[in-house]
Amino acid sequence: MRCPTLVLRAAFAVSICGASLLQGADPLNLSIPLPLTGGQAKFGEMMKRSYEMATDEINAKGGVKGRKVILAFEDSQAKADSARAIVEKLIDVKKQPIIIGEYTSACAKAVAAVANERKTPYLIVASADDAITQQNYKYVFRQNVPNAYYAQGLVSFFKDVVKPQSIAILFESSDFGTSGAADMEKHAQRMGMKVVLKEKYEKGAVDFKPILSKVKQAAPDVIFMVSYVMDASLLMKQLKELRVDAKLFAGGAAGFALPEFVDNAKDAAEYVVTATLWTPQVKYKGAKEYADKYKAKFGDFPSYHGASAYSAMYVVQDVLTRAKSLSQEDITAAMKKTDLQTAYGHIKFEDRDGYQNQCFSETFVLQVQKGEHQTVWPATYANQKYLFPIPKWRDRK
């Protein structure tokens, strides 16, 4: 039984052949696939900064078992093919025993398939498509809740405050958008809301006005949109242009939760609520410190993507410390037993409701008030009272 471990260790030692650093031990090299160019680069950048922040903190406190962690990033351009190729290289050539990262659901799906096939544990930090952790993948772990749970906070806000009768759903034709829209439709049916319109669009569209005038005609109580950041801004801007009124404009996390959404949509972003998985106001230990440090360094509060990436490094540290060896099997076993409080919440991977190795946590509702995202729901976490009902476009100055 010793042999394979030894071989793996040797392989690992060869692969890291970096100079011994201050600690005297070999550094631990980790490469993370991320979208650093292309349409999703904004998210990749935030996650990269957060991974680095956490790694600096971990190294300052002695690294992982006395070994300094050295991060490298590989740009997947949010293309599933590139993500797959990168991870194949990391596992087959660099013999990296654990994979973390990626952002879009399509990429994470591709990576999950590769990692599971090669029996290498993969920690997903912010990819939401429900299907990823529903395929009996033994080696795939997900820290963020799946798409079906994204809107839980939002749905309770609907129930308790907005009490809508009808809803229109607009979504991007990606894995994330499609599953987000399908999940919202299920929520709506359960609540007895009528889905008056459900339309997808291709990312990067210039003109949403044709579809928005159809929405206007359908006159739903709630307009729910699942979009990445620039589409989200364009949608709100064009809703304002057409004066499409509704009781509430709601976003399904992702683009709507980024500060860039407000920067681009300007006054059209006002009163828009969005689901989110984390806010700087959550009461998890370390959350506020992380958020403040990030803001001091980069000028804006991070969204849940950053917080999850930041905490993922601590999960990795914890797992590698507890693992009996750096073999894939031992790491997977340690991963399964994770029970850790992080800035992102309590990380614990469970098998339930048809999901495997899935971490479940509470979700929140943000509302844009005077150009800032404020936490407004659940009430216990709110730092501002929600503004509802919202004024009609015509009456806004």
Added chain:
Amino acid sequence: MGSAQLEVLLQTLISGLLLGGLYALIGLGMTLIMGVMKIINLAHGELMMVGMYIAFWMFTLFGVDPYLSVFIAGPVLFFLGIAIQKFLVNPVLKVDSILPENQVILTVGIGMVLSSAATIAFKSDYRSTPVSYGTSAFYLSDIWKGSPIELSLSIPWSVSFVFALAITGALWFFLQKTDMGKSIRATSQDLDAALLMGVNVQRMRVVTFGLGSGLVGAAGCLFIPIYYLYPALGGQFTLIAFVITILGGLGSNVGAILGGLILGLFESLTATYVGMGWAPVGRFLIFIAALLFLPGGVASLLRRRTFGK
């Protein structure tokens, strides 16, 4: 048709027309180059991206309105186009290669270089110019109080459309009335004859490439107030320009204008009555339909009409 349906239809047509006007300007640049050079410039969208970055930086650094940047980005792109033609495309034209149309492949490379250079220089961040009038619009009910339907006309979209019309008009005047314009058209219609008539074909090629680039650079400035910008944006607009060029009839300027309008209206109507997710499919359907049933493009219809008389 109830008033609600009428409202949706009219609003859709307005959107389609405004979008089509902008598309026409993008398509026009590619068509012009296609006519004279007989090649498709596949760096077209990337040139537009460069124009947009100029507008973006002028706005961010000096507070110059994107619409005024038309007069900066247009000329800058004109000279960039001239440089590309002179130092990159012309030398390649002279080389014998195993591939036909190797200049087309060259333009693909130029496009890649431009978008990668933009990624390195400006990062892949999304940028936009949040102008104060970004979401202002005229409303029918503000003008006509008792209107049974409500229509809105976005101010930046309308301004962009008017600019596109003006630029198109100026181009038409240039091509029809000036000596150089006539030479360009001659080169486009029959290269050998133009050469025999003493037209400096080489020079016309250079000017045309400059003109095509300048047009799309100006189009970039018109797009940025209503859209946004990132380095990889070019491909999508190259594709649109390509479809318009085919639809318009490879090299016909009037065809390109009509092609742009048709594509804009078609996309809007598809979005409203079929589904917005189908818009890209619709674009390719038009493309294939044009190739199959109207190989000469809209221009061939126009020509048939005139010959018929």
